[in-house]
Amino acid sequence: MSHQTGIKANDSLKKFFGKCREGKIRVFKISIENEELTLSAYKDVKSTWEKDYDKKIKPLVEENKPCYIFYRLDTKNASGYEWLLISWIPDTATVREKMLYASTKATLKQEFGTGYIKEEIHGTTLDDVTLSGYQRYKTSAKAPAPLTSREEELQELRKSELSSCTDYSVDSRQQTLGxxxxxxxxxxxxxxxxxxxxxxxxxxxxxxxxxxxxxxxxxxxxxxxxxxxxxxxxxxxxxxxxxxxxxxxxxxxxxxxxxxxxxxxxxxxxxxxxxxxxxxxxxxxxxxxxxxxxxxxxxxxxxxxxxxxxxxxHPKKNLHRPKFAKPKGPPNRGAKRLTKTTN
Missing domain, CATH: 3.40.20.10 (Severin)
Known part of the structure; x- marks a missing residue:
């Protein structure tokens, strides 16, 4: 359940949102100033979205200061160009700033237009918001959510209970689970x-x-x-x-x-x-x-x-699950014996 702060976009930012629909803006940065959402900077389209990405975004990111960054992709939907929303909330920001930016994001999305936002990423380090960080996010989003250690234990417990159960009548099931x-x-x-x-x-x-x-x-x-x-x-x-x-x-x-x-x-x-x-x-x-x-x-x-x-x-996704390694045999067991079969 998310909560909002009541902070809204000022008039100049609302007008800028309309300008973004024309497709000439590649990226823009929004900050919270004087309890208002305010436009801090913007840059125009120069090349493809991938070539523009790091050149346009890195200069907008300040080490200790949170912000929102909207980045225009080259794909379109029924509403128009699709956008990536980056929430830059570094670990070095104050607790008050973290809460303020986190709880204002829902209002910002609504005022910009949720139909234009294709994806969102959250960054706490510069590496999170680079092109490679965005690509890692897209890969992890496709991976199935893993079970937590507690859920894995409960799953194994249920399996063992079912395997040891000999009476499968309806009455026994209700008594066990009810x-x-x-x-x-x-x-x-x-x-x-x-x-x-x-x-x-x-x-x-x-x-x-x-x-x-x-x-x-x-x-x-x-x-x-x-x-x-x-x-x-x-x-x-x-x-x-x-x-x-x-x-x-x-x-x-x-x-x-x-x-x-x-x-x-x-x-x-x-x-x-x-x-x-x-x-x-x-x-x-x-x-x-x-x-x-x-x-x-x-x-x-x-x-x-x-x-x-x-x-x-919020269980973490593991993209590099280690493969099962076949255990080595006992040392000094000698050469493998061959058996010969005769017809």
Whole structure:
């Protein structure tokens, strides 16, 4: 879920957008100045888009200062010439600048015209926005998204469960996958509705085992740095957290469901109940209008770092997956023996 800042293009920039439709402009740069989107520089077409690319773009990129760069390609669609949008947000920029440019991009695209934008790339280093960097992006965009390590583990677990299962009746399937549905208390329901409206960033729930219900433990607004300290070390819990971050030039707020189970510090009954109630509880949450981006399982709060959440929500693509290498045979095993067959 992306958010916008309310910053819009000034009048001169809006007029310039109209000039771009004529096809003579190759590239232009936009900055945020005085809470307005402002034209900073532009250059005309000289040659093909590939020959112009590095010559036109590199001089526009400043080391520590974010900006947007529109680059006109030579292809057309029903609207006219197609454009590449580059979000230049270097790692050396301040946090405020990163958030500001990330959350203003949606407005910029709308005012320029999304129908003209063919592709987008996000750059944090100069190499990202060169012609070779753009070509790498196009290659990676065609690659299938990989599974995260957690998803691979769950996939293997499901395979092993299916392979060991001997009863394939409809009843057994429902019992295995359906789980146990406990009702939520009114305070738990209200907190979920409040989170959907933006009142809270963090909710924690527990199963009241004797009463067979799910109750709210806490509802608050906390930073990611404080999230690990909220995870109990001696009991299981369900958590909902609004992860605020930037990714490829966009400011995002994603709801993450976290199931924390601190190993064998919990009783067998508690482990079984939390595991069985999880799927029905998630269905109840989503039916109340709260969209969950990612479901995680952890043992300790120390796992909840920004890098971990980023990798789970936005898994990196591996273009150079290593090929399987046949293991070498044992040393000094002697020459291979030949067998002779006779008719």
């Amino acid at each position: 789980g146990v549905s406990f009702p939520m208390t009114e305070s738990a329901k209200q907190a979920i509705l409040d989170m959907a409206r933006g009142s809270y960033d963090y909710l924690q729930f527990r199963i009241e085992i004797e009463e067979e219900r799910i109750d709210l433990v806490t509802a608050s607004n906390i930073s990611l740095e404080k999230l690990p300290s909220q995870i109990p070390e001696d009991t299981a819990r369900y958590h909902l957290y609004k992860f605020k971050h930037t990714h490829e030039g966009d400011y995002l707020e994603n709801i993450v469901f976290i199931y924390s189970m601190p190993g064998y510090n919990c009783s067998i009954k508690e482990r079984m109940l939390y595991s069985s109630c999880k799927a029905p509880f998630l269905v109840q949450i989503e039916n109340m209008g709260l969209e969950i981006e990612k479901k995680l399982e952890i043992e300790s709060g120390s796992e909840l770092t920004e890098d971990y959440l980023q990798d789970e929500i």
